[in-house]
Amino acid sequence: MELNSDECADLIAKSTPKFILRNYINQQVIEAAHRGDYRLFNQVFEALKTPYDIHPGLPTSFYEAPKQANQKSIPLSCSS
Numbered sequence: 001m002e003l004n005s006d007e008c009a010d011l012i013a014k015s016t017p018k019f020i021l022r023n024y025i026n027q028q029v030i031e032a033a034h035r036g037d038y039r040l041f042n043q044v045f046e047a048l049k050t051p052y053d054i055h056p057g058l059p060t061s062f063y064e065a066p067k068q069a070n071q072k073s074i075p076l077s078c079s080s
Contacts, residue, residue: 014052016052017051017052018051018052018053018054018063019047019048019051019053019055019058019062019063020051021044021048025044025062028040029041029044043055043057043058044058047062
């Protein structure tokens with residue numbers, strides 16, 4: 001079966017998550033929680049339930065902006 005370009009684009013969009021949890025996002029969640037603010041945690045938790053959807057409450061940097069230099073190698077362990 002051969003797909004045209006519109007069908008390919010649609011298939012890619014449906015099978016590619018829009019939200020992917022990254023270490024720099026985890027770090028922001030942790031820092032907010034340390035300040036007693038759990039809103040970002042709750043937003044990220046909800047986004048993880050439906051990663052193929054856009055979640056307007058999340059910062060757009062979680063979706064669109066390329067990672068900043070200081071976000072590329074944030075070490076987090078499983079025990080963080």
